[in-house]
Amino acid sequence: MSTRIVRAAEMIREAGCAVVLTGAGMSVASGIPDFRSPGGLWSKYDPDQVASISALHRTPDIVWKFLDEAAQMVGKAEPNPAHHALADMEKRGFLKAVITQNIDGLHQRAGSSNVIEFHGNCSRFYCMKCAGDFPLQKIVDRGKGLKPPRCEECGGLVRPDLVFFGERIPERALSDAGFYANGADLVIIAGTSGEVAPANLIPSQVKSAGGRLIEINKNGSAYTSICDLSLDGPVEDILPAIAEELNNSES
Ligand SMILES: [Zn+2]
Numbered sequence: 001m002s003t004r005i006v007r008a009a010e011m012i013r014e015a016g017c018a019v020v021l022t023g024a025g026m027s028v029a030s031g032i033p034d035f036r037s038p039g040g041l042w043s044k045y046d047p048d049q050v051a052s053i054s055a056l057h058r059t060p061d062i063v064w065k066f067l068d069e070a071a072q073m074v075g076k077a078e079p080n081p082a083h084h085a086l087a088d089m090e091k092r093g094f095l096k097a098v099i100t101q102n103i104d105g106l107h108q109r110a111g112s113s114n115v116i117e118f119h120g121n122c123s124r125f126y127c128m129k130c131a132g133d134f135p136l137q138k139i140v141d142r143g144k145g146l147k148p149p150r151c152e153e154c155g156g157l158v159r160p161d162l163v164f165f166g167e168r169i170p171e172r173a174l175s176d177a178g179f180y181a182n183g184a185d186l187v188i189i190a191g192t193s194g195e196v197a198p199a200n201l202i203p204s205q206v207k208s209a210g211g212r213l214i215e216i217n218k219n220g221s222a223y224t225s226i227c228d229l230s231l232d233g234p235v236e237d238i239l240p241a242i243a244e245e246l247n248n249s250e251s
Helices: 002-014 053-058 060-076 081-091 106-110 136-141 171-183 201-208 235-250
Strands: 018-022 097-100 115-117 120-127 158-162 186-190 212-217 229-232
Touching (some): 002 212, 002 229, 018 201, 053 060, 060 120, 060 136, 081 106, 097 171, 120 136, 186 201, 201 212, 212 235
Parallel strands (some): 018 097, 018 186, 097 115, 212 229
Antiparallel strands (some): 120 158
């Protein structure tokens, strides 16, 4: 493994524009199980009933019961060494952007500044009627009973700034990701199988333009066959080792 860590650091140093694509595997060590895994939220809830845009309109009480449970789980989570390693790499100029399918905001809390969120962020809220922001603290403070929160200005239903099932990926995220899909010459695929659209387009596009791919995942990814380097293991071990190697070889 150690030669692969050294090789990964070399490839990152050689890159003109490196980006990382992250998914659920990043946050498992922070106590957020993959929604799709056994024991994950989707084994307990039907996403159509609790996380679709039609359910939010039809049965906001049921959706908000689920959102509160998810918010508690995410609220307790802290960034893990994988998040910190990526933030460190960005600060040192080795990484240009984090493109993520995660909604937990842990990349930003670890200190990453250029984070492109395909699926939104479950710690930001706004009114569905007047579009005004609604602070997270008020969601938390409304306490037990957990009625869906209402806008103080207009009484509209408040929702998280998440992409629900049945909604489109935000335009801004798509155009920002497109910018890096065109400009990056190295993609690090970390903690994701990479099968979810539109995230899945980035590695193939960079690779076909002559760029390189590194994957860091426990069970490989959809790109194993076209990756230049595969590191098989938990991101919370491997990413800090790569960041350390980059720091050592810098001096
Ligand atoms: Zn409002």
